[in-house]
Amino acid sequence: MSFASKLTLFLAVPVLAAGTCAAAPEVGPTPGVGWRLNPNGFRPVGAGPGPIVADPSHPGVSNDEFRKFGRQVTMPLADLSNPILQPWAREALQKRNQLVLAGKAPSLGIDCRPIGGVAFLVRTPNQPYFFVQGADRVVIINQDDHQFRHIYLTAAHSGNVKPSWSGESIGHYEGDELVVDTIGVAAAPVDRFYTPHTDKLHMTERFRLAPGGDRLQVRVHVEDPGAFTVPWDAGLTYIRVEPGRAERVLPPGLNSGATVAGPIVERSCAENPFSYFGKDSPPVPHADRADF
Numbered sequence: 001m002s003f004a005s006k007l008t009l010f011l012a013v014p015v016l017a018a019g020t021c022a023a024a025p026e027v028g029p030t031p032g033v034g035w036r037l038n039p040n041g042f043r044p045v046g047a048g049p050g051p052i053v054a055d056p057s058h059p060g061v062s063n064d065e066f067r068k069f070g071r072q073v074t075m076p077l078a079d080l081s082n083p084i085l086q087p088w089a090r091e092a093l094q095k096r097n098q099l100v101l102a103g104k105a106p107s108l109g110i111d112c113r114p115i116g117g118v119a120f121l122v123r124t125p126n127q128p129y130f131f132v133q134g135a136d137r138v139v140i141i142n143q144d145d146h147q148f149r150h151i152y153l154t155a156a157h158s159g160n161v162k163p164s165w166s167g168e169s170i171g172h173y174e175g176d177e178l179v180v181d182t183i184g185v186a187a188a189p190v191d192r193f194y195t196p197h198t199d200k201l202h203m204t205e206r207f208r209l210a211p212g213g214d215r216l217q218v219r220v221h222v223e224d225p226g227a228f229t230v231p232w233d234a235g236l237t238y239i240r241v242e243p244g245r246a247e248r249v250l251p252p253g254l255n256s257g258a259t260v261a262g263p264i265v266e267r268s269c270a271e272n273p274f275s276y277f278g279k280d281s282p283p284v285p286h287a288d289r290a291d292f
Helices: 003-011 063-069 087-101
Strands: 034-037 129-133 137-142 147-152 168-174 177-183 202-209 215-223 232-241
Parallel strands (some): 147 168
Antiparallel strands (some): 202 215
């Protein structure tokens, strides 16, 4: 059986978690339902401290905007005036900004390494996310290189959480929201600007379906005294992708995340190590011999 077949069977697991709570959101009711990130990524919510956003003098231009309007695509350039940054974190972002302006900054995920627990949420606006809701966990899969997170529906965190790429995520349902508490995320970028964090990071997410079911709204609360001066909040919106109901506006293709048959597309970053950025690209991890 091919990997794609195995993955299809995995996605076909029935939604059990929603049955334990009548109001729980069914964000993965069938294997055909995916969620595409609104291209804006993290956005400020409310009047309090918010996430790093684009430098207003260098607004971001996405691939979708290039396709529609012909505008030159740009790499994300961080607004360094945000007061949430500790001095060392601002310095790190400043160095990244210099690489962006010099045209030498690699994009998020280009080296095929795991993205990390926070940036996973904003990995790409092109490739959809899929939710598998089970009795003891929720699995979120991003079609782009099939990176994933496990959210365990248990009472509490482990006694000794060791830092890892995705950290440890514990979830529960509160009415119509899936609430997720994450700790133990190894140091990795927070977002597409490469905002850094430390292993002290503590993130809370609240996933909620908007009325009508075609938008998935997420509230994110981040605390990390090692990288940020204060806790901050952000919002995300994901757009439903479902054959016959919520079609992609882009033509089918691996880079658009759309196919004639619908989700999910099998793709693997590490199987195509060709770099369009020459020697300036970070190397794709490889092993001289298999470990199995």
